[in-house]
Amino acid sequence: MNSxxxxxxxxxxxxxxxxxxxxxxxxxxxxxxQYGDIAIVEVLSSIEPQVTSLHLSAxxxxxxxxxxxxxxxxxWADSLAFFAAKWREDDIENEPELLAESLFTHIHGxxxxxxxxxxxxxxxxxxxxxxxxxxxxxxxxxxxPDDVLEIAERIDTMRxxxxxxxxxxxxxVPLAVELYHAxxxxxxxxxxxxxxxxxxxxxxxREQHADEDEETxxxxxxTQELLRQLRKLVPTESKTKERIKRHKSLGKDIFS
Amino acid sequence: xxxxxxxxxxxxxxxxxxxxxRAIHALGQRRDHIENAEEIAHELSSITAMVASxxxxxxxxxxxxEALRLTVGCVSLGLAHTLPHDDDDAALELLIEQGxxxxxxxxFRAIKELAQLPDVAIxxxxxxxxxxxxxxxxxxxxxxxxxxxxxxxxxxxxxxxEWQSRTKIQSTLNCALWLRKHHSEGPVRGSDxxxxxxxxxxLIFALxxxxxxxxxxxxxxxxxxxxxxxxxxxxxxxxxxxxxxxLPIEHQTVLRERLSHLRDSHIVTELQRLTKKAxxxxxxxxxxxxxxxxxxxxxxxxxxx
Numbered sequence: 001m002n003s004x005x006x007x008x009x010x011x012x013x014x015x016x017x018x019x020x021x022x023x024x025x026x027x028x029x030x031x032x033x034q035y036g037d038i039a040i041v042e043v044l045s046s047i048e049p050q051v052t053s054l055h056l057s058a059x060x061x062x063x064x065x066x067x068x069x070x071x072x073x074x075x076w077a078d079s080l081a082f083f084a085a086k087w088r089e090d091d092i093e094n095e096p097e098l099l100a101e102s103l104f105t106h107i108h109g110x111x112x113x114x115x116x117x118x119x120x121x122x123x124x125x126x127x128x129x130x131x132x133x134x135x136x137x138x139x140x141x142x143x144x145p146d147d148v149l150e151i152a153e154r155i156d157t158m159r160x161x162x163x164x165x166x167x168x169x170x171x172x173v174p175l176a177v178e179l180y181h182a183x184x185x186x187x188x189x190x191x192x193x194x195x196x197x198x199x200x201x202x203x204x205x206r207e208q209h210a211d212e213d214e215e216t217x218x219x220x221x222x223t224q225e226l227l228r229q230l231r232k233l234v235p236t237e238s239k240t241k242e243r244i245k246r247h248k249s250l251g252k253d254i255f256s
Numbered sequence: 257x258x259x260x261x262x263x264x265x266x267x268x269x270x271x272x273x274x275x276x277x278r279a280i281h282a283l284g285q286r287r288d289h290i291e292n293a294e295e296i297a298h299e300l301s302s303i304t305a306m307v308a309s310x311x312x313x314x315x316x317x318x319x320x321x322e323a324l325r326l327t328v329g330c331v332s333l334g335l336a337h338t339l340p341h342d343d344d345d346a347a348l349e350l351l352i353e354q355g356x357x358x359x360x361x362x363x364f365r366a367i368k369e370l371a372q373l374p375d376v377a378i379x380x381x382x383x384x385x386x387x388x389x390x391x392x393x394x395x396x397x398x399x400x401x402x403x404x405x406x407x408x409x410x411x412x413x414x415x416x417x418e419w420q421s422r423t424k425i426q427s428t429l430n431c432a433l434w435l436r437k438h439h440s441e442g443p444v445r446g447s448d449x450x451x452x453x454x455x456x457x458x459l460i461f462a463l464x465x466x467x468x469x470x471x472x473x474x475x476x477x478x479x480x481x482x483x484x485x486x487x488x489x490x491x492x493x494x495x496x497x498x499x500x501x502x503l504p505i506e507h508q509t510v511l512r513e514r515l516s517h518l519r520d521s522h523i524v525t526e527l528q529r530l531t532k533k534a535x536x537x538x539x540x541x542x543x544x545x546x547x548x549x550x551x552x553x554x555x556x557x558x559x560x561x
Binding site: 250256 | 295310364
């Protein structure tokens with residue numbers, strides 16, 4: 001492969017960590033002109049996932065980024081694990097909607113940044129293939145349980161012919177439909193993840209959900225609970241890299 | 257000194273950084289160094305944290321920075337102290353082989369030994385208090401381990417120079433203690449001692465020529481000395497030789513060095529002048545005693561019964 005790639009990877013990593021995502025993008029576009037898009041894909045697939053996460057999340061909400069367009073599905077899915085790293089316990093407690101909203105903006109932004117259906121499907125497949133990606137989608141769907149149940153019903157009847165339908169629905173719906181087209185397994189996993197009883201007894205779940213009595217517990221898992229779980233899944237250095245210590249530590253004996 | 261400055265200007269800065277830094281540079285040249293680098297980085301940070309909490313301040317940035325400099329210096333010292341030659345690669349091997357903590361421990365032990373050596377030839381009753389010992393250790397550590405990671409490192413040379421000078425002081429003290437113990441009128445006791453004073457008194461009173469050891473004296477002894485000198489007129493060099501021959505060889509060396517300065521000193525010439533004089537006056541004696549005090553310091557008894 002091209003000998004400049006390690007240098008580019010290092011430069012981008014440093015720029016992103018230093019907070020200069022704009023300049024990291026510049027480095028990308030220069031490299032793209034010189035070596036073609038494939039070089040960027042190559043670099044993005046080898047950058048550490050937490051750096052990718054940091055970089056991509058800087059471009060959520062409309063700003064166009066080469067990285068968003070070109071990030072390899074696997075690299076993106078891995079980076080999702082770190083999306084929750086910045087969430088604070090207090091924010092999960094007080095403003096779960098805000099966090100879920102930002103997660104939605106990110107996932108929606110990356111998936112729908114391209115018109116290429118194959119790429120969308122690849123992205124979503126890679127996403128449900130990781131624990132964090134799956135949990136992230138469940139979290140998004142937990143924001144609109146009504147719509148999820150509705151689309152689930154449409155999917156049950158229309159199967160492969162299902163479309164996103166009218167504009168009045170929640171933004172989640174197109175994503176759910178896209179997910180179903182990408183991977184049926186993935187869609188079911190997300191659905192069962194959100195409504196734990198759905199697999200055994202969909203009707204009972206519907207009934208329970210429709211019940212407006214406050215005594216009845218919710219049929220679906222709450223956004224807050226899911227956010228908390230997602231936050232816990234953020235890998236920490238000590239978990240990913242078990243350091244093998246070759247020397248037994250002397251502790252305070254170094255002063256003896 | 258001038259030649260040394262000339263020498264250093266010919267060697268590049270990187271060749272004279274603290275040994276730890278040079279070892280790390282050497283590591284950077286190796287292939288597959290990531291694992292070792294991580295290990296070393298991890299160990300060094302944990303040492304820095306311990307140094308900060310024990311000696312500087314682990315709650316401020318300055319305290320931690322200071323601890324970092326001390327860690328760099330002490331590990332470098334440990335390397336230099338253990339290795340037979342100044343060799344970056346061997347230093348690196350030692351770090352990988354034994355781990356930074358052990359190397360730091362070596363450096364710290366060297367500092368501890370240095371701190372136990374006296375830096376002045378004076379013994380005081382406070383020397384052995386735990387508080388004083390702790391203060392000395394800390395002062396020695398801070399002084400000889402402080403190293404700038406990006407600058408010339410003279411740490412080990414300074415350490416060696418100080419080691420030499422303190423060993424010399426130690427032998428002076430040992431010599432003085434021996435003299436006190438073998439004082440002709442019974443061992444001199446006392447928790448304070450000015451070693452240089454004891455040595456000077458012993459050499460001055462050795463002029464008497466009977467080989468007796470005098471470690472403490474006053475005006476009465478001085479008058480007795482002068483009287484004997486006037487009466488018996490012993491030859492000075494022979495008297496000193498006789499005195500020195502009674503001493504263990506290691507103390508002889510120390511005293512011979514003092515003797516080379518004392519031989520032409522005012523007190524000796526004055527004693528010789530008064531020996532030849534028909535009759536020394538009262539003021540001659542008091543001047544002589546003052547001169548003796550200049551040499552003997554606190555070891556001279558000032559009471560004159």
